[in-house]
Amino acid sequence: MIIPRTRALAALALVTLAAALTACASTASDTSGAADGVLPDGATLYEDLPGITGLDPDLLAALRQAADDAAADGIEFVVNSGWRSEALQQQLMDDAIAEHGSWEAASRWVATAHGSAHTTGDAVDIGGWDAAEWLQHHGARYDLCQIFDNEAWHFELRPGAATNGCPRMYVLRPGRQRTRWQRGQKWLERFVKATRTIARPQRGHGWPARP
Secondary structure: OOOHHHHHHHHHHHHHHHHHHHHHHHHHOOOOOHHHOOOOOOOOOOOOOHHHHOOOHHHHHHHHHHHHHHHOOOOOOEEEEOOOOHHHHHHHHHHHHHHHOOHHHHOOOOOOOOOOOOOOOOOEEEEOHHHHHHHHHHHHHHOEEEOEOOOOOEEEEOOOHHHHOOOOOEOOOOOOHHHHHHHHHHHHHHHHHHHOOOOOOOOOOOOOOOO
8 A cells, every 4th residue: 555655755756757758748749740649638548539549459448448447436547648650759759868868868768669669559658647546556457557667657458467467567777678678568469469369477477588
């Protein structure tokens, strides 16, 4: 259980980090638009916009089911980002490099155009601390998992999580680990989806080793 002081500090950290990423997204939106996946403030999972409709159908269905159930608890899901074009993702990376001073530092927060799960429609960034916290506690029921320890808002579909639980979150370090890890994740997801008979195991029981 999160004690009030810890929760407050976690919320403050989340707001600070989200503000930094939102600043990058705002800069990128100056030259990118809805066709590249930019979403308006307050976008929901039912918007008829590429950033929403470009999401993997299974991921979108799970998110909508979770959002409908969360609404019964008074929680509203807002989508800060869903599918992104590679051009938008590259622009976000360029903005992050300008902000953090190097590619290595920026890579802790933003993936490359070819390494981001957003460009394949396999990831979503949920807005609002209450919604993100709700998914952290209940997301596994819908096979929805937080993937990175430093991104409380970033969720991806992990088939089998409803039965086996979500995998351990990946602890990001500056450098190439993020891109390499996501490539491994995407390969395994494609394999699971293709066979539809293999449930994702827990790490330590058939899970690929971390890079």
